[in-house]
Amino acid sequence: MVCYARQSNLLKPSGGISGVSLSCIATPAGFLFGDNTMKPCNTCLADKPETEFYIYAHRGTRRARCKLCDNAARDLRRKANLKADSAKVLAAYGVRTGVIKKEHICSNCNQEKPLHKHHEDYGKPYDVIWLCVPCHNQLHAAKRRMKHEQLS
Numbered sequence: 001m002v003c004y005a006r007q008s009n010l011l012k013p014s015g016g017i018s019g020v021s022l023s024c025i026a027t028p029a030g031f032l033f034g035d036n037t038m039k040p041c042n043t044c045l046a047d048k049p050e051t052e053f054y055i056y057a058h059r060g061t062r063r064a065r066c067k068l069c070d071n072a073a074r075d076l077r078r079k080a081n082l083k084a085d086s087a088k089v090l091a092a093y094g095v096r097t098g099v100i101k102k103e104h105i106c107s108n109c110n111q112e113k114p115l116h117k118h119h120e121d122y123g124k125p126y127d128v129i130w131l132c133v134p135c136h137n138q139l140h141a142a143k144r145r146m147k148h149e150q151l152s
């Protein structure tokens with residue numbers, strides 16, 4: 001693809017490098033100049049060429065995490081989701097067969113409400129805590145905050 005913007009010289013990559021072969025990538029947000037600039041990955045901290053970072057199509061900017069780290073994170077997320085899904089299926093089965101006793105009172109706010117089954121550990125599908133929807137959401141929000149604080 002030819003980048004008309006660069007041809008007509010309306011846009012220049014930051015730093016205005018001349019005589020270096022640059023590639024333009026069209027994104028919905030406009031053209032993104034790809035040069036041989038190195039940038040550090042915020043996860044593995046390695047310096048890598050910009051082309052080793054995926055592009056946010058809607059913003060037209062590169063991600064802060066390199067492709068390798070991005071793919072690794074995606075795999076981890078997929079595995080975690082699979083584990084959570086199978087725990088939910090097993091727990092629903094546990095309720096049907098009576099292995100898990102169905103509760104009607106939220107174990108956090110003690111109110112009688114429609115309840116969710118919460119897993120502290122997806123490796124123990126029959127260990128469930130019964131929580132109403134607001135309490136359940138609150139718990140997960142708190143967990144996300146804790147995780148974030150540990151990372152930063």
Ligand SMILES: [Zn+2]
Binds near residue numbers: 045068070
């Ligand atoms: Zn990386």
Ligand SMILES: [Zn+2]
Binds near residue numbers: 108109131133135136
């Ligand atoms: Zn509650």
Ligand SMILES: [Zn+2]
Binds near residue numbers: 117118119
């Ligand atoms: Zn939960």
